[in-house]
Amino acid sequence: MNIHFIAIGGSAMHNLAIALHQKGYQVSGSDDTIHNPSKSRLEKYGLLPEEFGWFPEKIATNLDVIILGMHAKKDNPELLKAQELGLKIYSYPEFLYEQSKNKTRVVIGGSHGKTTITSMILHVLNYHDKEVDYMVGAQLEGFETMVHLTEENDFIVLEGDEYLSSPIDMRPKFHLYKPNIALLSGIAWDHINVFPTFENYVEQFKIFTDSMVNGGSMVYNEEDIEVKNVVESSTNHIKKYAYTTPQHFIENGITYLETSEGNLPLEIFGKHNLQNLAGAKWICQHMGIDEDDFYEAIANFKGASKRLEKIAENNSTVIFKDFAHSPSKVSATTNAVKNQYSNRTVLACLELHTYSSLNAEFLAEYKGALDKADDAVVFYSPHAVKIKQLEEVTKEQIAKAFEREDLIIYTNPQEFKEFLFNRDLENSAVVLMSSGNYGGLDFEEVKSLVSVS
Structure with missing residues (x-):
């Protein structure tokens, strides 16, 4: 497959470009500016554009797919040329869905905590050598890229961002994934340039909950009143699994989790992170990791990049x-x-x-x-x-x-x-x-x- 990225330098976009290159696809891209670490990482894989700018002459009928990033504008010359030629144009989340139609899609949503929860899940799965596809919003220790796509893996774990999909697709990203398993961590008004009222913002999480496949499993933080209302009032035919802050104590600057196997010292701390851990445990159990194995792996989780x-x-x-x-x-x-x-x-x-x-x-x-x-x-x-x-x-x-x-x-x-x-x-x-x-x-x-x- 021959794929061209418009705005390849974005954090998510360049990771997807590398993932598709590793999958064996022919990848090209453009951007008007690219900063590190995107620049050096694209260069490493031979994907850095020879010069910055937009070049409509790069857009031709030999391209199978155009992936459009949020950094581009509606009047982007390459986008206009692609539209003129009638090429298939995907937003980032649309393309991820296309790549995962035949997989069990696990989507982590919420105004806060979603990167950390996704990171926790991937850390635990990696610890136990369980291979999955994924997309996460931070660089993780032990993972080369933030996106990984294969033909063979059964699961894909996706961080479900509520921001818009692309300049020409004004739907929130997480509306496009149609999860089999999902999590909602919390709802607190954000992105007011897109969602001008709190009610409008909350509505996006209702749509997300109702977008789950029939019979899917929703894991949710019942200590967050907005999340609790959204999930428990949904009439979608899904199974609902609530979680709360687990029992814990702090001693000499270390947080200990109280478990059936004894007190477990953690590298992370904070009530919000303990809630994140409880949600991640539920998701891992849905993916075949039992409680004891989860605790063994999570003990040395140090956190996602730039998150405490x-x-x-x-x-x-x-x-x-x-x-x-x-x-x-x-x-x-x-x-x-x-x-x-x-x-x-x-x-x-x-x-x-x-x-x-x-x-x-x-x-x-x-x-x-x-x-x-x-x-x-x-x-x-x-x-x-x-x-x-x-x-x-x-x-x-x-x-x-x-x-x-x-x-x-x-x-x-x-x-x-x-x-x-x-x-x-x-x-x-x-x-x-x-x-x-x-x-x-x-x-x-x-x-x-x-x-x-």
């Missing part, structure tokens, strides 16, 4: 990097760090970086999100607000939204860096929460703070 990722530690200081940016994720992460390190000063640093988080109307959703931190900092770039063509956000609006009088707010990257690097971090736990990089913060340099603290 420990980047530096010594006897008195620990620094975490976390992808948290939505209010529910920020709250869960901050609470987890404080609960785990109750005798330390917790410094929570949040960058408001996404479209939703920089929207003046959405800011109020952050009320209380940083309350558990001893010291809290918010960084945002007025330049990013302009780029996203949003109304200007002021420091006063941010202070009012978080309702925390001692909140420290920075808009200058250098000033934020100086604050961080000049701070005494003795007996501290620091968590850096962002889907960006605080205007150019070098995380390798941040690691040096621990050795000198």
Whole structure:
């Protein structure tokens, strides 16, 4: 099969391109810019475009399939040429469904936790040498790519994102997978540029639940009231399996899971991660991994990349990097760090970086999100607000939204860096929460703070 990617440089897109190349397909692609790690990884497999830009002359009738990424626009010259020629154009999730029609599709959905849960499942399956196809939103230890596709594997595990499929397909990605087995971890309003009301956002999870195949199995977090309502009110003919936070305790900075075989020390921590673990266990059991085998494997799961990722530690200081940016994720992460390190000063640093988080109307959703931190900092770039063509956000609006009088707010990257690097971090736990990089913060340099603290 001859496949061309429009916007091949995206995180998900370049992984799919590599997976199809490894499967033996003829793969080509274009993009107007490609950054690392996508660039070096595409280069490694001989898939990096010779030059950046859009080249409609690349689009010809010898192409069997066009895969269109979200980075492309509706008026993309290559897309217009493909439409003119009547070529088959797939969005990323559409193509994954085509590749998995004859497999048992396991889809992990939810506003938060889906990358971690998918990662946990793949870690356990890999530990027990159970081969499956997959697509996950983070680089995992022991896995070369984030996408793996074969002809022979019976299962495919998919992270079910609720964001749009492509510039010409406005359906949420997870509506296209038609799962046999699914999980819903939590529902907290996000992507307000696409789902302008909370009700509209919740509706997408109802559609997802109703898109499951007849007789399918839905695993869901019944401690999340919205998830519970969505799943339990569904009239779709599916089996429903609820999970809750498992019994656990914290001792000397380590979280122990209480199991029938005794207390199990974990590498991960936080109530949200324990809920993720409970959901992953149900899914693994549906895939043929019994409880004891699950616990044996999960004990050494260190977490998904950028999800409460420990980047530096010594006897008195620990620094975490976390992808948290939505209010529910920020709250869960901050609470987890404080609960785990109750005798330390917790410094929570949040960058408001996404479209939703920089929207003046959405800011109020952050009320209380940083309350558990001893010291809290918010960084945002007025330049990013302009780029996203949003109304200007002021420091006063941010202070009012978080309702925390001692909140420290920075808009200058250098000033934020100086604050961080000049701070005494003795007996501290620091968590850096962002889907960006605080205007150019070098995380390798941040690691040096621990050795000198």
